[in-house]
Amino acid sequence: MVKSIIIRDAKHSDRDAILAIDEIAQREQERVDFIDRSLDSATCLVADSSGTVIAYGVLDYSFFGNGFISMLYVAKSARRRSVGRSLMQALANHCKAPKLFTSTNESNAAMRSLLASLGYVPSGVIENLDPGDPELVFFLNLNRPSVTPGR
Numbered sequence: 001m002v003k004s005i006i007i008r009d010a011k012h013s014d015r016d017a018i019l020a021i022d023e024i025a026q027r028e029q030e031r032v033d034f035i036d037r038s039l040d041s042a043t044c045l046v047a048d049s050s051g052t053v054i055a056y057g058v059l060d061y062s063f064f065g066n067g068f069i070s071m072l073y074v075a076k077s078a079r080r081r082s083v084g085r086s087l088m089q090a091l092a093n094h095c096k097a098p099k100l101f102t103s104t105n106e107s108n109a110a111m112r113s114l115l116a117s118l119g120y121v122p123s124g125v126i127e128n129l130d131p132g133d134p135e136l137v138f139f140l141n142l143n144r145p146s147v148t149p150g151r
Contacts, residue, residue: 004049004050005047005048005049005054005082005083005086006047006048006049007045007046007047007048007086007087007090008045008046008048009042009044009045009046010038010039010042010044010045010046010056011039012039014039014046014053014056015035015036015039017046017052017053018035018044018046018053018056019032019035021053021054021055021056021073021074021075021076022035022056022073023076034058034071035056038058038060038071041060043058043059043060044056044057044058045057045058045059045087045090045091045094047074047078047083047086047087049078049083053075054074054075054077054078054083055072055073055074055075055078055083055084055087056071056072056073056087057069057071057072057073057087057088057090057091058070058071059091059094059095061096061097063101065097066097066099066100066101067095067096067097067099067100067101067142068100068101068102069088069091069100069101069102070102072084072087072088072091072102072111074087079110080110084111084114085114085117085118088114088115088118089118092118092140092142095142097142098141098142098143099139099140099141099142099143100139100140100141100142101123101137101138101139101140102115102120102137102138102140103126103135103136103137103138104135104136104138105130105133105134105135105136106133106134106135106136107133112136115138118140119140120138120139120140121138121139121140122136122137122138122139123137123138123139124136124137125137
């Protein structure tokens, strides 16, 4: 576990720090544009440890009006230390819709394991996004009073 994680709304001043941890953004303009749109629309949260951004996540409502976590990215140095779990729980707590969805590639075993541990259930498969690596869609029902995300 990383010491003293603060999950907070991302600010435009976090842009360079987000770009610095996101290896895909360092080589793909499309990812940089996505980050900029997320910052502009105030749909991005960051995990901050001692004043350093170590992860970010994006929650929007573009998936049939439901909550959709379209991005979870944790800096390599902070992986496998509960940062992703904390950020996913914060995104679920921020969600204003009763249904929350997210997705990951079939090859991303770590994310699939995290989602299962947080109570997400499989909800479908999307072929042809990444050749040979289907996108798996997951669902979390936020409307059940007896279930707390991550418990």
